[in-house]
Amino acid sequence: MDFHCHLDLYPNAREVCAQAVEKNMFTWLVTTSPRAFSATSKVLGCHANVLITPGLHPEIVHERYGELDNLLEQIKYAPAVGEVGLDGSKRFQHSYEVQRKVFAAVVAQCVNVGGRVLSIHSRQAVKDVLAVLDEHPGFGTAVLHWFTGTAAELKSASDMGCWFSIGPAAFNSASGKALAKKLPRDRVVPESDGPFAQVNGATVMPWSSDHTAELLAQAWGVPVGEVKLGLEFNSRRLIGLIHAVG
Template sequence: MDFHCHLDLYPNARDVYAQARDRNEFTWLVTTSPRAFTATSKVLGGSDKVLITPGLHPEIVGTRHAELDMLLEQIRQVRAVGEVGLDGSKRFQTSYDVQRKVFVAVVAQCAALGGRVLSIHSRQAVKDVLAVLDDHPGYGTAVLHWFTGSASELKAAAGQGCWFSIGPAAFNSAAGQALAKKLPRDRVVPESDGPFAQVDGASVMPWSAVQTAQLLAAAWDVTPAEAMHVLESNSRRLISLIHSES
């Protein structure tokens, strides 16, 4: 299982796609722009095991915000959306107002259409992400990918019913390890965030769930088998939510 992967951006994307399809029960391929969604859907094609979704990554909203109307139309045709969200880090501060407008429009569209499952980027912007979600009841289900907020922000997100996708690279820092201990165990699913996420200088691959389970086992003080059971159970529930969206 992999609930957040840029499968189309690996150097050997077709090969990785084929392997993911064979190795994983489910892989969520998030795209970074509406045009990328169209191209990736055409090039890689469809599979019952690989979900390809439209998004507009906050890091490129500054130059690609004109694609918003295309994204809103694409959301009508899918059950899940990603990658979308906000990035409040210094590097992207100049586009933050535009990011907000785009994210608000996306969440509002999801609510208007009866709900979608969203894979959400929230780096240094958790409070604003949660505020937008709170302003749009009925938007669906939020999966906060690679959560890096504070312990209090994690508590607030969990209180709003958010899910969390986590991968091996999240454990590269002491802060990431500390947050992993506090994740709500009934709403955690595995992700890779490959090819961007790296461990020991190598891109994390879409079939890294076993590694994630081992790392979570240490954080939760359970056996790897127990951690994997939790991830598998949660994954099935989230997949059911995706399939149940209108």
């Protein structure tokens, strides 16, 4: 299972997709722009266990802001949305106000269409992401991918009912390991964030969920079998929320 993967951006995307179809019960392919969603749907679509969703990555909002109307239209017909969100890191501060406008418009559209499951980027912007979500009751379900906020922000997000997708690369840092210990265990699902995420110099693949389970088992101090069962249970619940749309 993989709840956040840029399957279309692997160098050998068709081959990796074919392997994911074979190996995974479910793969959530998040796209970075409305145009990418349209193109990827044509090239890699038509697999029952691969979900391709429309998004507009905050890192490229300044380049693709003109595609917002396309995204809002695509959301009407998609059961989930991603990748969307905010990036408050120094590198993208120049586009932060535009990011906020786009994210608010996306969340508002999710309310308009009855709620969606969203895969959300929140690097150095957790407070603002949660504020936008809080301002739009009925938006659906938020899945914060590769969460890197503070422990206090994690608690706030958890108290709001957010889910969290985590992959092996999140354990590369001491802060990531510390946050993993505090995740709400009934709302955690595996992700890869491939091909961007790496562990020991190797690209994380979409079928990395067993590795994630092993790392979570170490963080939580419980048997890996118990974690695998928990992740599968959580995954089926979240897939149910996605399929409940419409």
